[in-house]
Amino acid sequence: NIEESMGLVTESLSDADFLSQFESQTLDKMYFNHLGHLRLAWLYLQAHDTDTAVQQVCLGIQAYATSLGATDKFHVTLTNAIVRIMAQRINGLTNQTWSAFLTENTDLVEDAQAVLTQYFSSGRLFSEEARLNLLLPDIKPF
DSSP: OHHTTTTTTOOTSHHHHHHHHHHHOSOOGOOOOOOOOHHHHHHHHHSSOOOHHHHHHHHHHHHHHHHHTTTTTOHHHHHHHHHHHHHHHTTTTOOOSHHHHHHHHHHHHHOOOHHTTTTTTTHHTTTTTHHHHOOOOSSSSO
């Protein structure tokens, strides 16, 4: 499958187990690499409207990072942007499965930073202000 071909195996946990363990902050951090972040956003976007999904992802990642002692890792602007970009792309899919999403959006999997720089200047996106506070895109809107 696409995850294995990218060297990113996340499917050994069911979606329900992944979410449950994430929300209880017991998810093994090996499952919460970049693909794990995308999977989390995917799952919340399947269950909620975009704004609610963004809020759930942001609050959840902050809590999970804090539980691991990584309080300085969470980046609010980057997380918000990725979830909003994913929501737009999901709406354009005819086959709305996780596997189809990954196949259609390899750029988000392989180089999310390049995707983000279509919306944000590097100076803005990678500023300390953007990490701590939600900043809107300065190149083009979502």
